[in-house]
Amino acid sequence: MLSRSEFSLARPAPPGAPEGDDDRAVRDLLACLSRRPPDDIRLARDDLGRLRWEAGSLGVAICRDEGGMLVALARGMSVALSAVAVPGSVEAEALLPFSRSERAFAGEATAGRRSFLLARMWARKEAALRLAGRGGFALAAEVDVLGAGPDGRVVIPASGPFGGGGVAYVRDLAAGAGAAVAVAASAPVRRAVFRRLRCPEPATA
Secondary structure (H helix, E strand, C coil), X not given: CCCCCEEEEEEECCCCCCCCCHHHHXXXXXXXXXXXXXXXXXXXXXXXXXXXXXXXXXXXXXXXXXXXXEEEEEEXXXXXXXXXXXXXXXXXXXXXCCCHHHHHHHHCCCHHHHHHHHHHHHHHHHHHHHHHXXXXXXXXXXXXXXXXXXXXXXXXXXXXXXXXXXXXXXXEECCCCCEEEEEEECCCCCEEEEEEECCCCCCCC
């Protein structure tokens, strides 16, 4: 499987289960990756509702986009995921969740590139805030992803009784034209890997 310092982001093709059956789809994906029967995969959730694979000590994150279901896996750490479609245009109110430096950075870009830069920054920010837990999105404008160092370190302010803040380590993943994808983990990662997998459809009763 994965070393402690690696991500895997898998896009089952086609999606392994209909909307509302994500746990089963993830179980089938992990069974495919580990070559175990699906019944051997025991999933649990932490106090924020995030999936974990108990036997494999994997942090699991799920995100849906127009292409199906994205699943991020990281060994020995918590993980979160964001996939964002690049908009055709950007209205002024869409800039509210961005910091002053992020807005200035996007404002210096050409009109054709501005939408992509904002989508990429939001994917990073959303992944980091999802990792932090409840309540973090209220402070989105205070999370500056431009200042992330080479290890992707992003500082998340405390968000009161619902979220603890802290640090997330964020990576971009190449997702093709028209989309921005980022993963965030609770510890530094050496590299991020994107894989498109075709796994068996889940068994039906």
